[in-house]
Amino acid sequence: xxxxxxxxxxxxxxxxxxxxxxxAAFGVYWTTLSRGAFPGLPAKSLTWHLGLDAxxxxxxxxxxxxxxxxxxxxxxxxxxLLSAVCGAAGVGLxxxxxMRVRYAIHDAHDPDEVxxxxxxxxxxxxxxxxxxxxxxxxxxxxxxxxxxxxxxxLLLGAARLFSEYQRTGKTSRLYLLxxxxxxxxxxxxxxxxxxxxxxxxxxxxxxxxxEFNARVLVRTGLCLVPGLLLYVVxxxxxxxxxxxxxxxxxxxxxxxxxVWRDQWHLIVNAPQTSGFLLIMALTVVPWVxxxxxxxxxxxxxxxxxxxxxxxxCWPRRWRRCSTCRCRLGTSSAWAI
Numbered sequence: 001x002x003x004x005x006x007x008x009x010x011x012x013x014x015x016x017x018x019x020x021x022x023x024a025a026f027g028v029y030w031t032t033l034s035r036g037a038f039p040g041l042p043a044k045s046l047t048w049h050l051g052l053d054a055x056x057x058x059x060x061x062x063x064x065x066x067x068x069x070x071x072x073x074x075x076x077x078x079x080x081l082l083s084a085v086c087g088a089a090g091v092g093l094x095x096x097x098x099m100r101v102r103y104a105i106h107d108a109h110d111p112d113e114v115x116x117x118x119x120x121x122x123x124x125x126x127x128x129x130x131x132x133x134x135x136x137x138x139x140x141x142x143x144x145x146x147x148x149x150x151x152x153x154l155l156l157g158a159a160r161l162f163s164e165y166q167r168t169g170k171t172s173r174l175y176l177l178x179x180x181x182x183x184x185x186x187x188x189x190x191x192x193x194x195x196x197x198x199x200x201x202x203x204x205x206x207x208x209x210x211e212f213n214a215r216v217l218v219r220t221g222l223c224l225v226p227g228l229l230l231y232v233v234x235x236x237x238x239x240x241x242x243x244x245x246x247x248x249x250x251x252x253x254x255x256x257x258x259v260w261r262d263q264w265h266l267i268v269n270a271p272q273t274s275g276f277l278l279i280m281a282l283t284v285v286p287w288v289x290x291x292x293x294x295x296x297x298x299x300x301x302x303x304x305x306x307x308x309x310x311x312x313c314w315p316r317r318w319r320r321c322s323t324c325r326c327r328l329g330t331s332s333a334w335a336i
Contacts, residue, residue: 013118017122017126018092018093018095018096018099018125018129021126021129022089022091022092022095025087025088025092025142028133028139029084029139029143030081034145035077036074036076036077037145041146042080042144043076045060045079045145045146046079050067051241051243053243055243056243056244058255058258058259059259059262059266060151061234062183062186063147063151063187067145070082079145080145082150083146083147083148083149084143084149086150086152086153087133087139087141090132090138090156091129091132093157094132095125095128095129097156097159097160098121098129099122100121100163102117151184151187151188151190154184154187154188155190155191158177158191158198161173161174161176162177162205165205166205166208169209171216171220174216174220174223176223177202177220177223178219178220178221178223179227180227181195182223182226182228183227185224185227187230189264190267192263192267202220231256231259234255235256238252239251
C-alpha cells in the first residue's frame with residue numbers, strides 16, 4: 001500500500017468514524033428511551049409547551065414550536081425521540097471537532113509519522129465521542145422529553161461552522177455562524193455566555209489567516225439579526241396567550257423584557273447550581289493548566305495582547321488613511 005492509499009484510508013476513517021459513533025449512540029438512546037412522560041422536569045416541560053399549564057414558561061420557544069409540530073398522538077414519545085436524534089448528532093459533532101485538532105509533526109512527508117498523527121486524531125475523536133455518549137447527564141437529556149440536547153446541538157453546530165471557516169476560509173461559513181448563533185441566543189442562555197469568546201475567536205481566526213476584513217465582520221454581526229427576531233416572534237405569540245395575559249403581561253415588549261430577565265437569572269444562578277464546581281474542576285481547570293504548561297507557544301502575532309493591539313490601532317490607522325485621502329483629493333482639486 002503506497003502513501004496515497006494510506007492518505008485515502010485515513011481520510012475515509014476520519015469521515016466515517018463520527019457517523020458510526022452517532023449511529024451507535026442513537027441505538028443506545030433508542031433502546032433506553034422513555035416512551036412516556038417521565039416524571040419531573042420532562043413532564044413539566046411538555047405541559048409548559050403544549051399549553052397544559054396555567055403558568056407556561058417564556059423560554060425555549062423554538063424547541064416548544066418543534067414539539068408542537070411533531071406528528072402523532074404521543075408528544076412525550078416524539079419529544080424523547082427528538083432528544084435522542086439531537087443527542088446522537090451531538091456525539092458525532094463532538095467527535096468531528098476533536099478529529100479536526102491537528103498535532104505538530106516533524107516531517108509531513110514521513111508516512112509513518114503522518115499515520116501516527118491521524119491515529120492520534122481518530123483516538124481523540126472516538127474517546128471524546130464515547131465519553132459524551134456515555135455521560136450520565138447527557139444520556140438523561142437524550143432519553144427524556146427535555147430541550148437540553150437540542151440546545152447543545154445549536155452550540156456544537158456553531159462550533160462546526162467556525163471550524164469550517166478555519167479550514168476553508170469561506171466567509172459564507174461566518175455568515176451562517178452568525179445566523180445560527182442569533183437563533184441560539186434566543187433559545188439557549190448559555191450562548192450569551194460564550195458570545196464574547198466566539199467574537200474573539202472569529203477575530204483571531206481572521207488574523208491568523210491574514211484575512212481580517214471589517215466589512216465581513218460587520219456582515220457577520222448583521223447575520224445575527226434574523227435569528228434575534230425570534231425574540232419578537234415569541235413575544236407576540238406569548239402576548240396573545242390567555243394564560244400569559246393572566247400573569248400580567250399586557251404587551252409583547254413586556255414579554256421580551258421578562259424573557260431577557262429569565263435568561264439573565266439562569267446565567268447568574270448557574271454557579272449556585274449543584275455540580276457546577278465539579279464540572280469546572282473536571283473540564284476548565286485541566287484545560288487551562290495544559291494550555292499554560294505547553295512547551296510550544298503560539299507565534300507572537302497571534303497572542304492575545306497582539307490581537308488587542310491590532311484592534312486598538314486599526315481605527316486610528318483608518319482615520320489617518322481617510323485624512324490622507326482627503327488631503328490628496330484636495331490637492332488634486334487645486335491642481336485641476
